[in-house]
Amino acid sequence: MTDKKERLKENAITPNIEPPDGSKAIRPEPSGLFANNPVDLGILSELEGISILEAGQFSFEQVVELCKLAAILEKIEIWPYHPLDGKIAVTAFFEASTRTRTSFESAILRLDGKVISIADGRTTGQAKGESLADIGEMFNAYADVVIMRHTETEAPEQMLENLRIPLINAGNGTGEHPTQALADWFALLKWRPSLIDSEPVQAKLNLGILGTPGSMRAVKSFLLMALLFRSHIRKVTVISEMADPFGPDVTEQLRQADIDYEVSNDVREHLPDLDVIYMNSIAFLGDSYRSMDSRFKLNSDSPIKESAVILHPLARLDELDTSLDKTRHNLYFSQAHGAVFVRQALLMSVLGRLHTLPDTFDT
């Protein structure tokens, strides 16, 4: 029986996703972001009381300081400081998403905040026709912040009609998903800390978007936040069978930021040039994608640059093969892991609880 116990223990505590080549790429050290580089709480306090609706509302400095604070939160045991003591969040998921909902709930609970969870919009009056404005009025009495996902793009605007507490948009229809973009860039900043410099010290990056149908809002927020890092980016390549998947607005903004932009359906030609490959949860879309060309799927035999990293907001089906999990290309596990901490940093800022941090943390 000892053997069995040993096996159980090993299963339980041994990380088994070390890359076989010994690289640290998939678990970049967060301390690179804040060592000798104190967090500027003044910049973060600009977010107090603010609703978070879209990626473009953040300044470069805000994103950088949020990521630096998230990196600290990833390193320390935060719960003894109870930063969100007495604060209540409603997670209102009118569009079900266990992954995003539990990511937020974990972030809040770790900070000793409390959660009122609406996991399934079908149990709400909204399903019967109640307006989001009325639901927002109700939430004023119940909570200190609302975290909402909704199938309708207009949902945040409707809720804000009566809402007097901050709203965090966790995905609205074909709109945006700004906290996913924070998680994406937090992973990239941990991977390449020099991105926080205002001018590039390393070669500029080629970003690629692979598989554009699907939850466009995550990709859209990722690209809009990429504009803040324009000095570090040479080109954005969208590999898609659509002619112009993002439309003229995004294209124009990239152009104004001096970032090259191209759309192509030739995966083989472009993959080897990419430094960052952003994949999408496209396989969940249904049969139309399932029959899609296998060129749009990645595995460990795909012609990827040796130093390239892959992001994916997850969940995934077979568009992203598990053979990549144990390679240095896998930044998506770090991205998923870090999402909790960057949301913690955001919540502490929005809820005005930055002062709960011990002084020694920002030195």
Place this chain on the structure above:
Amino acid sequence: MTDKKERLKENAITPNIEPPDGSKAIRPEPSGLFANNPVDLGILSELEGISILEAGQFSFEQVVELCKLAAILEKIEIWPYHPLDGKIAVTAFFEASTRTRTSFESAILRLDGKVISIADGRTTGQAKGESLADIGEMFNAYADVVIMRHTETEAPEQMLENLRIPLINAGNGTGEHPTQALADWFALLKWRPSLIDSEPVQAKLNLGILGTPGSMRAVKSFLLMALLFRSHIRKVTVISEMADPFGPDVTEQLRQADIDYEVSNDVREHLPDLDVIYMNSIAFLGDSYRSMDSRFKLNSDSPIKESAVILHPLARLDELDTSLDKTRHNLYFSQAHGAVFVRQALLMSVLGRLHTLPDTFDT
């Protein structure tokens, strides 16, 4: 980008439901209820360990002291006192109701109690035939109080067969909804604090019930609690197309309390006489109501007395037009807001945690 941030900030923190005429009617000050009027904790302690099943079980004094305590809880930051520390509530919603469930959960969490949430009775053994008596036996081990909503009127009685912890009825079939009645009267007491005097110092009130089909239990509990304020009430008018919507029992109790009672289907005739108009969530009932006469709907052009206030347990559809939201008639937002605090006062009393209040609160 600064403009956008300013706009986001304004959306997030500026209340935009100030009545255009500058009236304070829709947000009456709670301090009118307890200023120079300490809460009598002795009366509230009578509720310790008691199940709350129906509006009629409360004494006048208990309702008044619950509302006074609720008014204090609405004014202070309660969480640093952790009044329900270590207490667990089960919210057992065999009939789904996100609004009532989250109202209770917010009340408990704000007091630092903990919640086990059963949002959807379809996941329980009850759906497969398990008895409520057995479920009650189970809850004895899990929690300190059960808050139950159920489609069956007999449900509380069945659960009490084995339950040895207090039960709070959050709506049982066609029965009652006593904590909604507490929320209703808390709103009225804040609006007219002289209701806590045993004899009227202002003109007696005409109460009107508009649109009786639907969730009769909320209206029924409201009327049964109205009996406690009999000296302040001249008449109850039910505007309905039914001949006798409440039956002889309620009618007889009103008569014995010397309150005039009439049923009429003539909205135009009676509306201008009413001081308090209680509307009902009738539009959720389905097609039969949707085709109902538009006379039973209220909007800002309805012939309402200038000083009249409107109550509505919410959620609403078009029976109560949003054009009334920014008028002085809107007491329903205050009513919804206050529900959290009156439930807090009740829970602190039932769970025996009144002593956690600092002495300075009841002076």
Place this chain on the structure above:
Amino acid sequence: MTDKKERLKENAITPNIEPPDGSKAIRPEPSGLFANNPVDLGILSELEGISILEAGQFSFEQVVELCKLAAILEKIEIWPYHPLDGKIAVTAFFEASTRTRTSFESAILRLDGKVISIADGRTTGQAKGESLADIGEMFNAYADVVIMRHTETEAPEQMLENLRIPLINAGNGTGEHPTQALADWFALLKWRPSLIDSEPVQAKLNLGILGTPGSMRAVKSFLLMALLFRSHIRKVTVISEMADPFGPDVTEQLRQADIDYEVSNDVREHLPDLDVIYMNSIAFLGDSYRSMDSRFKLNSDSPIKESAVILHPLARLDELDTSLDKTRHNLYFSQAHGAVFVRQALLMSVLGRLHTLPDTFDT
């Protein structure tokens, strides 16, 4: 109105399941397990960081010490010690079970841990095809322990592929339900504390399993844990219409443990010999059982030995008549009640929080 209040109060606080014959059998005193018999925390600390997958992974000493700690937790107010402060559990119920889920959540909340609740697997990516390995990777970032129920027997193994925090199996397909077995044996140890002696001081027990179709996993884990108490058990009788409901593996293990084993469909012949009758939640299986022979149902007229006790993992339908609830045979309410405490003992051990206990508790 005083009468009504008195009635409400009595309903709320008076236990009404005292056995009519005055016996204490149905609520055995937990203190029999630890009086003059300190808990050996060293043995319990062997469980730190361990996944709990099957009944057979426990040693006799671990089960005994878990039950002794559970008995202490049942006697004391544990919450002021906050043993799980800062710890987060995910309750991931891909197969819905309100009873088991709320039992775990109550255990965690009473210890001041926090819960992320997935009550309904249909809201997860898993429903859309996401792998359990990916979900496990996600949970690493969100929580300190995962409590999972799943319809598939292979589910725990799949989740452990990427999981680096302990997993507690709360029922996997036709596999096991090890914490139910702990609850079963905790009830038996409170009923007969001499079971913790390595050699029997009382007559050996005849165990009977009644009604084998259904959730076999609970019965299977019960029997596998029974092997640890082999010196106290004479015989296991399975009363079933199946020829060999458990298959050769279980049979062989019982034989090697010197426990007699027989299968029979003659209820009347065997019932009077049994000291412990383990019933199963078979009536939930559907029509096939509902038409089953009424011999397989128990009520207060069944020919049961006067000293025999009945266990049932609940929920039940009519296979176990409520006429037995108020008899000394009813150990199933104690079993359900104790499940919370033995799960607390397990969680404190697995999460490494045994040191939070005051010294005076283990004397």
